[in-house]
Amino acid sequence: MRKVFDTFISKNFEELTEDEEITGIIRDLTPGRMKYKGIYARFRISKDPDKYPDTLLVRLGRGQLVDKPCSIQILEEIKIFP
Secondary structure, three states, X not given: OXXXXXXXXXXXXXXXOOOOOEEEEEEEOOOOOOOOOEEEEEEEXXXXXXXXXXXXXXXXXXXXXXXXXXXXXXXXXXXXXX
């Protein structure tokens, strides 16, 4: 089953770095008990919606949703607290 995440970016969508490792916060939007769980992780993003196994919805600085979904590959969840 394909999971759905979202994240906020501070730059233009056109300037979004693809296929490079990024460390940041994503939010799980997959229906269920853990919906809206924030995750600090290392991940890769592609503007091709089918390249990576999960879907990423991108929001701009004020929360505007970009109309083109991306794909995401989570490499590692980073635990901040022990």
